[in-house]
Amino acid sequence: MQSMATYILASFTSPMYIGTTAKALLFILPLIAAISVVYKATKVENMKTKNFVRESASLFCSIFVFILITAIVLLIFTWLVNQ
Amino acid sequence: MAKSSRDVNLPFLISVGLLSWFIPGGGYFLLKERKRAWIIFITISLLFLSGLYIGSIGVVDKVSIAGKPWVVSKLSWYTAQVIVSPAVMMIGSMTESGQYQVYGKPEEIGQIYTGIAGLLNFLCIINAVYLAYVGTERSED
Numbered sequence: 001m002q003s004m005a006t007y008i009l010a011s012f013t014s015p016m017y018i019g020t021t022a023k024a025l026l027f028i029l030p031l032i033a034a035i036s037v038v039y040k041a042t043k044v045e046n047m048k049t050k051n052f053v054r055e056s057a058s059l060f061c062s063i064f065v066f067i068l069i070t071a072i073v074l075l076i077f078t079w080l081v082n083q
Numbered sequence: 084m085a086k087s088s089r090d091v092n093l094p095f096l097i098s099v100g101l102l103s104w105f106i107p108g109g110g111y112f113l114l115k116e117r118k119r120a121w122i123i124f125i126t127i128s129l130l131f132l133s134g135l136y137i138g139s140i141g142v143v144d145k146v147s148i149a150g151k152p153w154v155v156s157k158l159s160w161y162t163a164q165v166i167v168s169p170a171v172m173m174i175g176s177m178t179e180s181g182q183y184q185v186y187g188k189p190e191e192i193g194q195i196y197t198g199i200a201g202l203l204n205f206l207c208i209i210n211a212v213y214l215a216y217v218g219t220e221r222s223e224d
Contacts, residue, residue, distance in 0.1 A: 018192060
């Protein structure tokens with residue numbers, strides 16, 4: 001038990017290995033989820049589980065879609081500049 | 084009509100704000116919004132702990148500010164992180180020795196996660212104080 005607690009605490013003292021790859025962009029997903037959930041927790045008046053999950057999921061999807069559109073626009077812009 | 088400062092229950096508003104800062108979502112407990120409080124507490128704590136796990140406690144960087152006050156970006160991140168809870172200042176003093184240096188992607192992602200957790204808690208503090216203000220206004224009507 002003690003060794004497990006030591007292992008958990010020690011894992012917070014050394015960073016994870018994250019390469020500069022496209023996979024690193026996936027770290028944005030938990031961030032968007034947290035932003036959607038906390039923002040909706042402050043705004044939604046009816047805190048019924050179904051309603052709250054639907055509102056949060058809708059915000060998550062809209063943020064994700066807008067980030068995707070921005071990425072595509074930037075990609076096209078970069079491609080045009082490099083032509 | 085706007086209320087005069089004497090009508091507002093100032094100690095209650097301050098205690099809601101302070102409790103929200105000490106424990107994310109704590110202000111909502113005072114307002115008897117338990118479900119909201121739990122959701123905010125779990126989400127902000129998980130986001131902050133994920134940031135610490137990804138980048139290590141080295142992402143709470145007070146050292147760079149102490150030596151170089153002109154490093155505005157570092158100061159901004161540290162300020163945002165401290166908004167999660169005053170307990171973050173303890174982590175800041177632990178990393179003061181400089182033995183938990185972190186660079187590259189883990190630092191970036193860790194700082195973003197912990198900083199955003201602080202900014203989300205700031206939103207919750209403001210919202211909880213506002214709800215407390217509106218609540219006292221309603222109860223006095």
